[in-house]
Amino acid sequence: MSTTFPEPLPPSVGGADPAAWPHTDFADGVSEFCVSLERDGSTVRILRDLLCGEALAHRVVAWSADYADPADASDAYEALSLHPDLLNYWSVGATAFGAGWLAPTISAHVQEYVTERIESRLMADREAEEAHKLAEKEAAAATKVTLYHVARKKMFCLTLERGDDEFWSISFEEKWERERFSDWMRRQKHRFAEFAEYMKEGDRFELERKLLREMLVTEQVVKKQGLGAGGRRPLRFWRGEA
Amino acid sequence: MMAANSSRDHESPEASITDVPPFVVAHPMGSSIAPLGLDRPIGLLGGNGRLAPGGMSSVLGIDHVKGLRSFVAEACRRQRTAGRDWYHHPPLALLGVHGVGKGAVAHWIAHNAGVPLFRITAEEFRLPGSGGDHRMDRALPCAPVLAMAASCCANPVIVLELDVDAPPTVEAAEGIAVMIDPRRNARWIDQDYQTIFDLSHISWVIEVQGRVPASGAYAHAAGPVIPPELPSPLATVVENIGSVVEMDALYEREELRRLDIAIGVCAASGLAVDAATMMNIHASLGELARSRTRHVPCADLIRHAQQSLAHLTSQRVR
Numbered sequence A: 001m002s003t004t005f006p007e008p009l010p011p012s013v014g015g016a017d018p019a020a021w022p023h024t025d026f027a028d029g030v031s032e033f034c035v036s037l038e039r040d041g042s043t044v045r046i047l048r049d050l051l052c053g054e055a056l057a058h059r060v061v062a063w064s065a066d067y068a069d070p071a072d073a074s075d076a077y078e079a080l081s082l083h084p085d086l087l088n089y090w091s092v093g094a095t096a097f098g099a100g101w102l103a104p105t106i107s108a109h110v111q112e113y114v115t116e117r118i119e120s121r122l123m124a125d126r127e128a129e130e131a132h133k134l135a136e137k138e139a140a141a142a143t144k145v146t147l148y149h150v151a152r153k154k155m156f157c158l159t160l161e162r163g164d165d166e167f168w169s170i171s172f173e174e175k176w177e178r179e180r181f182s183d184w185m186r187r188q189k190h191r192f193a194e195f196a197e198y199m200k201e202g203d204r205f206e207l208e209r210k211l212l213r214e215m216l217v218t219e220q221v222v223k224k225q226g227l228g229a230g231g232r233r234p235l236r237f238w239r240g241e242a
Numbered sequence B: 001m002m003a004a005n006s007s008r009d010h011e012s013p014e015a016s017i018t019d020v021p022p023f024v025v026a027h028p029m030g031s032s033i034a035p036l037g038l039d040r041p042i043g044l045l046g047g048n049g050r051l052a053p054g055g056m057s058s059v060l061g062i063d064h065v066k067g068l069r070s071f072v073a074e075a076c077r078r079q080r081t082a083g084r085d086w087y088h089h090p091p092l093a094l095l096g097v098h099g100v101g102k103g104a105v106a107h108w109i110a111h112n113a114g115v116p117l118f119r120i121t122a123e124e125f126r127l128p129g130s131g132g133d134h135r136m137d138r139a140l141p142c143a144p145v146l147a148m149a150a151s152c153c154a155n156p157v158i159v160l161e162l163d164v165d166a167p168p169t170v171e172a173a174e175g176i177a178v179m180i181d182p183r184r185n186a187r188w189i190d191q192d193y194q195t196i197f198d199l200s201h202i203s204w205v206i207e208v209q210g211r212v213p214a215s216g217a218y219a220h221a222a223g224p225v226i227p228p229e230l231p232s233p234l235a236t237v238v239e240n241i242g243s244v245v246e247m248d249a250l251y252e253r254e255e256l257r258r259l260d261i262a263i264g265v266c267a268a269s270g271l272a273v274d275a276a277t278m279m280n281i282h283a284s285l286g287e288l289a290r291s292r293t294r295h296v297p298c299a300d301l302i303r304h305a306q307q308s309l310a311h312l313t314s315q316r317v318r
Helices: A070-081 A083-095 A100-144 A175-201 A204-224 B068-081 B104-113 B144-153 B170-180 B216-222 B232-241 B250-271 B276-286 B296-318
Strands: A031-040 A043-052 A057-069 A146-152 A155-162 A164-170 B002-005 B027-030 B091-097 B117-121 B157-163 B188-190 B196-197 B205-209 B241-247
Touching: A031 A070, A031 A083, A031 B068, A043 A070, A043 A204, A057 A070, A057 A083, A057 A100, A070 A100, A070 A155, A070 B144, A083 A100, A083 A164, A083 B250, A083 B276, A146 A175, A155 A175, A164 A175, A164 A204, A175 A204, B068 B276, B091 B104, B091 B232, B104 B117, B104 B205, B104 B250, B104 B296, B144 B157, B170 B205, B232 B241, B250 B276, B250 B296, B276 B296
Parallel strands: B091 B205, B091 B241, B117 B157, B157 B205
Antiparallel strands: A031 A043, A043 A057, A146 A155, A155 A164, B002 B117, B027 B196, B188 B196
């Protein structure tokens, strides 16, 4: 960023005679003094204006800086705009001591502003990335189908849920019955999405019957292969072999 | 009564008494004689471009007092547009606790307007017929008339110091209200002297000092805090015709206050002070630390700035 701080400009009067008060339409136009910040292309100024009604009676350019790059001027303008309470102080000091008195202060404020803006952008990027990851995670959670073991009204259930949506469940009177089915069902994870798709149109009991049938067939096949565990949970040690 | 400022107009040849509009402030009734020779013309000071927008309205030193520059500018504009080439402002009340800078503001106005300044306390403000029989100074006119006679100026700045701990009586406040009211003060009658005085060009500054909040061990002894308030007859006049400025010394505006004081001290010194010296004086005021709640009295800051200026000037001479 290159900045030049010119010598304090002589008090300039914007179209008004410094020796005469402007005649306003209002006979009782009240004089008001105000300090303002102005940006004109690549120049930033602090102005001390004496207004008479709406007419400018006297203007003093308290401080002025020409920036090589209009973007730098914009940065300076925005940085100084953040401190309206200090404008009056700066205008008095710069008028009394010259623009050089204010130059280091202004540079520090602009530097601070630019640094904060970069940091806030990085922070915003980080937050956006985190939000994106969270959204992805939530989206994945919403599409992922999970098998849960649940106890309901003295019944032992297995449920299939996508996100918070329970789309299928099966109930057993005995716990071991559920565990027997669960031994088979937990090896069907790759088909859960297929079950969810089926349930969009299909009937819950139809799916239940279908799955129980498949479990019994698997038990028979495993038993024939001599891999069954025997007892109430023949697929207890089955690990999904065909 | 104390004259605090002999203005530059009295010293500079270009603004001698012959250059300023002459004005007769005393008109004896019947065969009486006006006191202190006031039936002869005296000056109306404060012209010579000071009233222009680039004049005293733009001089630095009062930016820490909100609204004051606009008040001064409006006073100058009214004088100028009415074709009156001398300074005058409507009654101005400055309210604030001790040390906030009321006196410095009045001094700034008088100095930059080029008019003499007189300070009068409420106790000193003797009105005609109010206990004069018991006083040796019965022959003297009241304070504003004395001020005009002493300075040969029909439009001095007169500062009336009021304290909430010793407010004027209702009669005194009503008497003062007549004196400061521009609708009535052009024909103010002194019954003692059988003379009509025109006080309409006096610029009044009424300083009202509140009770300072006490701190620490002295809190109980100091009594309750009393905010500065104008006595009601004066408030009626000032609020209708003049302006009330509540002065504070907020921590947030302390830097600006000190800057204004440094500038004011340099300007009042009459020396050609360069920016570097002024900057050093401003920096030296930073040595006087203040707490967030309690300000450094303006007089201390001025004294410190004056000492710094004297030190820096003597160094430069060596």
